[in-house]
Amino acid sequence: MSHxxxxxxxxxxxxxxxWTYTYLLWDEVSKEAALIDTVLExxxxxxxxxxxxxLTLKYTLDTHIHADHITANGLLRDTTGAEIIIHKNAAISCADQLVTDGQKFYLGEHAIEVMHTPGHTNMDISYRIEGAVFTGDTLLVRDCGRTDFQLGDTEAMYNSLQRLFALPEDTIVFPGxxxxxxxxxxxxxxxxxxxxAGNGKTFAEFKEIMDAMKLPPPRRLAISVPGNMVCGKVDESAEAAA
Amino acid sequence: MSHxxxxxxxxxxxxxxxWTYTYLLWDEVSKEAALIDTVLExxxxxxxxxxxxxLTLKYTLDTHIHADHITANGLLRDTTGAEIIIHKNAAISCADQLVTDGQKFYLGEHAIEVMHTPGHTNMDISYRIEGAVFTGDTLLVRDCGRTDFQLGDTEAMYNSLQRLFALPEDTIVFPGxxxxxxxxxxxxxxxxxxxxAGNGKTFAEFKEIMDAMKLPPPRRLAISVPGNMVCGKVDESAEAAA
Incomplete structure (x- = not known):
């Protein structure tokens, strides 16, 4: 898949x-591992x-508080002790570390660097590790995340995409x-x-495209965001009563 | 994804x-490319x-005549000139080359080698290229293809899996x-x-597992096999009349 x-x-x-991609990353030498954007199911x-x-699961890294699925991070911490990492703007008390742009995590000698790339929400992280970047709902293949709810911001998205476009051209993009x-x-x-946003589009051109989209709300919005605010540790008795 | x-x-x-994986392979130097197991849609x-x-599409490589989807190989040949490659047991007249075990194709300096790995059908090919093997419906992740129709053979499948298991352990397996x-x-x-078949299972153990499965026929069997016999160049007027 890459080189x-x-x-x-x-x-x-x-x-x-x-339609969510989860990624397992690990260092073959130390066997330290991280999961990006887990799904409860x-x-x-x-x-x-x-x-x-x-592998030793060291971190679960979320790109943002998802509106379309619930994270498995809480359960994974219970069984493996993996630290839950999310951007500080998420401001959730169940995380182990609320992080900011430039912060680094290590799997053996491999640094994973936090890039704050807001726009889809105000807390999106792209995780960069060597020749790859995990772009969550910011940069998608030939596409980008929506910016019309959950503190989305079209101008912030444009700027985040420009920042990602400035990475080396052979960087592999793994979308959310x-x-x-x-x-x-x-x-x-x-x-x-x-x-x-490709082919040198201006912000005005980008905004026109984004404003023209009329998208329905995510199917699981009402349960996903509250579920992710507690790192997926949904109260099972509350679910059973529902 | 790999190293x-x-x-x-x-x-x-x-x-x-x-649920089909198609693979695009190419040589970054010569830009010669191949597609494995294309889907008409x-x-x-x-x-x-x-x-x-x-890229210059040089080959479309099929692992076998599929029973669950129709190939796009015929259309791709029309537009790109790519040669259609399939095992000789497929015996279809629309292919450009009917190949056998050990035969090689090249993308620039990279050799793609044909491994005849029957069992799901009598014509399955696994395509091996450097540190990767594309195993079609022979070896699937934690699983293998069914052997109960379309000239499937449980003993042939067992032997093909053993042959694949003899490849270097770090070979990446890309399933169909x-x-x-x-x-x-x-x-x-x-x-x-x-x-x-893993963990040293004997043929008797493997056969017991395979025989115990009661699978329905593939949903698209009736249209897929005839469609693939003509490399996906389904007669549109016949379709419209149906």
């Missing part, structure tokens, strides 16, 4: 119900994979979702072919 | 309707990606389908954790 020359391994995982699958591969069957892209491709 | 140290690039693509997407990346959200695996993982 890494190091001991870094990346495994893409998919949730068919919500895939908790068993992902925990099992971590165990099979003999895809709806056309693309698994990844590169910064070079997105600079040229991204239909919303 | 290739060469100019080989691999892009995984997904068809949500049939994704013809435009895949052709567009080939164009955007500036997945139904749990896994994108890939490695030979080492499958040798240990494949639920049907």
């Amino acid at each position: 890494f020359r190091t001991s870094l391994a990346i495994r893409q995982l998919f949730d068919y119900e919500t 895939q908790y068993e699958r992902d925990l099992n994979l971590v165990k099979e591969l003999g 979702h895809d709806y056309k069957g693309f698994s990844c892209s590169t910064i070079g491709e997105e600079k040229r072919f991204n239909v919303r | 290739f140290r060469t100019s080989l690039a691999i892009r995984q693509l997904f068809d949500y309707e049939t 994704q013809y435009e997407r895949d052709l567009n990606l080939v164009k955007e990346l500036g 389908h997945d139904y749990k959200g896994f994108s890939c695996s490695t030979i080492g993982e499958e040798k240990r954790f494949n639920v049907r």
Whole structure:
């Protein structure tokens, strides 16, 4: 899938119900691992994979508080002790670290760097590790996240996309979702072919495209955001009573 | 996704309707490319990606005659001239080359080697290229293809899986389908954790598992096999009249 020359391994995982990509990253030497954007319904699958591969789950990294699925981070912390990381603007008390732009985490010798790339929400993080960047709902393949709810901001999105476009062109882009069957892209491709912001589009052009979209609210908004505010530790008795 | 140290690039693509993985492989130097297991409904997407990346589509490689989707190979040949490659047991007149075990194709300096790995059908090919193997419906992540129709053979499948398990353990396994959200695996993982054939299972143990499955026929069997016998060049007037 890419051309890494190091001991870094990346495994893409998919949730068919919500079209969400989860990523397992690990260092082959130390066996330290992180999961990016977990999905509650895939908790068993992902925990099992971590165990099979003999990994130590050190972090669960969220790109933002999701509106379309509930995180498995709380359950994963219970079973593995993995720290829950999210941007400080999320301001949720269940996280272990509320982080800011430039902060770094390590899997063995591999640094994962936090890039604050708001626009879809005010708290989006893109996680950059060597030749790859995990762009959550900011940069999608040929597309970008919506900016019309949950503290979205079209100008912030434009600026975040420009910042991502400034990364080396061969950087592999791993998105948080895809709806056309693309698994990844590169910064070079997105600079040229991204239909919303690529090919040198101005902010005015970008805004016109974004404003013209009339999207329904996410199907799971009403349960996802509250569920993610508690890191997915939804009160099961409350669910049963509902 | 993997650790290739060469100019080989691999892009995984997904068809949500049939859970099929298509793969675009190319050599960054010569820009020669191949598509493995295309899907008719994704013809435009895949052709567009080939164009955007500036690639010359040299081959469309099928792992077998699929029973669950129709290939786009015929259309792709019309527009790009790419040769259609399939195993000789397919015996279809629309292919450009009917190949056998050990045969090689080249993308620039990168050799793609044909491994005849029957069992799901009598014509399955696994395509091996450097540190990766594209296993079609033979080896799936923690799983394998069914052997109960279309000239399937449980003993042949067992032997094909053993042959794949003998590849270097760090070989990346790219399957033809997945139904749990896994994108890939490695030979080492499958040798240990494949639920049907892994962990040193004997043929008798494997056969018991395979015989116990009671699967319905593939949803699209009746249209897919005839459609693939003509490389996806389905007669549109016949379709319209139906």
